[in-house]
Amino acid sequence: DTIFIDGLTSGSYLLVIKVTDSDNQSQSVQKRFFVHQKELVASQFKVKIDSVEVEQELSEIGFMMNSGQRKVVNKMTLQEKAVFIEQFWQLYDDDPSTPEVPLRETYRERIATADERWQTSRRKGHETDRGRIHVLFGECDNYDNFPLQPDTKPYQIWIYEYLDGGAEFVFVDRSGLGEYELVHSTRKGEINNPDWYELYVQRSHVESRR
Numbered sequence: 001d002t003i004f005i006d007g008l009t010s011g012s013y014l015l016v017i018k019v020t021d022s023d024n025q026s027q028s029v030q031k032r033f034f035v036h037q038k039e040l041v042a043s044q045f046k047v048k049i050d051s052v053e054v055e056q057e058l059s060e061i062g063f064m065m066n067s068g069q070r071k072v073v074n075k076m077t078l079q080e081k082a083v084f085i086e087q088f089w090q091l092y093d094d095d096p097s098t099p100e101v102p103l104r105e106t107y108r109e110r111i112a113t114a115d116e117r118w119q120t121s122r123r124k125g126h127e128t129d130r131g132r133i134h135v136l137f138g139e140c141d142n143y144d145n146f147p148l149q150p151d152t153k154p155y156q157i158w159i160y161e162y163l164d165g166g167a168e169f170v171f172v173d174r175s176g177l178g179e180y181e182l183v184h185s186t187r188k189g190e191i192n193n194p195d196w197y198e199l200y201v202q203r204s205h206v207e208s209r210r
Contacts, residue, residue, distance in 0.1 A: 129182035
C-alpha cells in the first residue's frame with residue numbers, strides 16, 4: 001500500500017504501523033521521517049536570520065539527527081535550515097501552547113557545560129566523546145575516575161541508571177593528552193567492546209618504562 005504525504009507541511013514525523021492478529025496479539029514498528037515542502041518555507045519563517053547562529057545550532061543538534069535529515073539539510077538554503085531547526089524542536093515540545101521548548105534550553109545548557117569542561121586545542125567540548133554523551137544524556141548518576149598508573153592508562157566509567165536499565169560508558173585517555181575517547185558502552189547504538197580493558201587501558205611494557 002501507499003501512504004500519501006502530499007498534504008503534510010515541512011517537518012519531522014513519526015510513522016507507526018501496528019498489526020493485530022486474530023488472537024489479539026500485536027506488533028508495531030516505527031520510523032521517523034522528514035518532509036521538506038520547499039514552497040512553504042517563506043510563509044513559515046519571516047524573522048531575520050542570523051547565519052552564524054543557524055549553522056551553529058545545526059551543528060549542535062547533529063547528535064540527534066538521523067542520516068536522512070542530514071542529507072536533506074545539506075541541500076537547504078539558510079532560510080530553510082532555520083525553519084528546519086524550529087520544526088525539529090517542535091517534536092520534543094511537551095506544551096505547544098508556550099513558545100519555549102524546555103528540552104531545547106536544556107540541550108543548549110549541556111552544550112555550554114561540555115564546552116567549559118572538555119574543550120581541547122583541537123575541538124570544542126561538546127564535540128569530544130565525553131561532551132557528546134553529556135549533551136545527549138546529561139549528568140551521569142555514578143562516576144569513577146582512574147588516574148594514570150604504571151601499568152594502566154587513565155580512564156573513566158560513567159553510569160546512567162535510567163538508560164537501558166543501567167548503561168555504562170568507558171572513556172580512556174589513550175594519547176596521554178587528556179583527550180578521553182569512548183572505547184566501550186552497554187548503550188544500544190554505541191561502540192561495544194567487552195575487551196576494552198585489555199586493549200585500551202593496560203599499557204605495554206614499552207609504555208610502562210617511559
